Amino acid sequence: MAQPQMRRAIESGVPDNQQYLHPLLKKNYGNWKYHDRPRPGVLHHVAHGGDQVWTVRAGTQRQMDVFTIRRLCDIADQYAEGHVRFTIRSNIEFMLSSEAKVAPLIAELEKSGFPVGGTGNSVSMIAHTQGWLHCDIPGTDASGAVKALMDELIDEFRKEEMPNRVHLSTSCCEINCGGQADIAIIIQHTKPPKINHDLVANVCERPAVVARCPVAAIRPALVNGKPSLEVDEKKCICCGACYPPCPPMQINDPEHSKFAIWVGGKNSNARAKPTFMKMVAAGIPNNPPRWPEVSEVVKRILYVYKDDARPWERLSDWVERIGWPRFFEKTDLPFTKYLIDDWRGARANLNASTHIRF
Numbered sequence: 001m002a003q004p005q006m007r008r009a010i011e012s013g014v015p016d017n018q019q020y021l022h023p024l025l026k027k028n029y030g031n032w033k034y035h036d037r038p039r040p041g042v043l044h045h046v047a048h049g050g051d052q053v054w055t056v057r058a059g060t061q062r063q064m065d066v067f068t069i070r071r072l073c074d075i076a077d078q079y080a081e082g083h084v085r086f087t088i089r090s091n092i093e094f095m096l097s098s099e100a101k102v103a104p105l106i107a108e109l110e111k112s113g114f115p116v117g118g119t120g121n122s123v124s125m126i127a128h129t130q131g132w133l134h135c136d137i138p139g140t141d142a143s144g145a146v147k148a149l150m151d152e153l154i155d156e157f158r159k160e161e162m163p164n165r166v167h168l169s170t171s172c173c174e175i176n177c178g179g180q181a182d183i184a185i186i187i188q189h190t191k192p193p194k195i196n197h198d199l200v201a202n203v204c205e206r207p208a209v210v211a212r213c214p215v216a217a218i219r220p221a222l223v224n225g226k227p228s229l230e231v232d233e234k235k236c237i238c239c240g241a242c243y244p245p246c247p248p249m250q251i252n253d254p255e256h257s258k259f260a261i262w263v264g265g266k267n268s269n270a271r272a273k274p275t276f277m278k279m280v281a282a283g284i285p286n287n288p289p290r291w292p293e294v295s296e297v298v299k300r301i302l303y304v305y306k307d308d309a310r311p312w313e314r315l316s317d318w319v320e321r322i323g324w325p326r327f328f329e330k331t332d333l334p335f336t337k338y339l340i341d342d343w344r345g346a347r348a349n350l351n352a353s354t355h356i357r358f
């Protein structure tokens with residue numbers, strides 16, 4: 001009798017992507033001659049051996065129900081040889097070996113509600129964080145704000161009429177896992193946390209919470225005879241870092257949790273060095289379900305940049321050329337001393353403690 005085989009451990013980590021590649025991409029891996037874009041939303045790659053691949057890019061809502069995923073898979077099976085991939089901004093891409101299939105695929109995607117675009121100098125899909133659906137600490141719904149904004153920017157997604165590509169991101173807490181972007185929308189808490197002292201001793205590891213605070217504003221305290229914590233509100237910078245390890249330190253507030261807009265971040269080192277974004281507007285109401293005040297500020301910055309930047313200037317290059325005073329003049333945003341901190345003075349206003357944090 002055959003011996004039962006031991007089940008081998010499944011290593012965690014990123015699987016080898018070769019097994020999922022479209023056959024033509026696998027065959028010509030690292031051997032491409034050139035690529036171009038026949039129209040917005042379509043990439044065309046030509047290999048040294050003569051093989052050609054057309055890639056059609058469409059926007060998705062990122063957080064998808066199973067019916068939407070099945071619909072996309074059906075489209076891939078019917079029109080696109082059964083292969084798809086996702087970009088870092090949650091666009092879906094279908095790879096085709098024949099140009100004749102491109103137009104029917106585009107028609108099917110548009111008919112099914114997936115706009116085709118997001119390539120070249122367009123406003124690509126907004127990279128957004130989890131929001132209320134998955135994460136345990138959001139102060140707003142990132143995906144909802146994205147939906148409201150992209151409804152208004154869909155034409156800029158479909159066309160390639162910006163000076164350079166525009167990356168937007170939305171983050172639903174100040175941890176900002178949405179990352180750097182040309183324009184970023186980030187939640188901003190404006191009041192210190194409110195502590196539910198009855199729950200702290202049961203739920204929170206107090207030393208861990210004390211160590212979390214970047215400005216050493218949290219101290220252990222005895223409240224009503226129970227071990228708890230207290231916050232020195234003069235020191236607190238309302239960062240929200242104590243809320244994840246200690247939910248009884250509630251910082252979300254329908255009125256005092258606001259939105260801030262940051263601009264000029266970029267990860268790439270094409271043309272100029274990568275840059276950190278800087279805050280240019282604050283105190284914008286967190287106003288679901290359409291966040292109209294956020295859309296108004298983002299569109300104002302976007303369209304001034306579109307009109308004023310030179311060809312191929314990223315938003316950070318444009319601001320660098322015209323200077324911050326003219327940025328605020330042109331966008332007609334109010335300037336305060338709290339905006340565009342360039343970090344040179346950060347020793348005074350950030351991390352002034354010697355705590356070790358994890």
Ligand code: SF4
Pocket residue numbers: 129130131135136137138139142171172173174175176177178
């Ligand atoms: S931005 Fe903050 S709240 Fe939103 S998903 Fe990331 S860590 Fe969670």
Ligand code: SF4
Pocket residue numbers: 192193212213214215216217218231235236237238239240241242243251
């Ligand atoms: S971690 Fe942040 S929000 Fe919490 S007390 Fe410290 S500064 Fe205030």
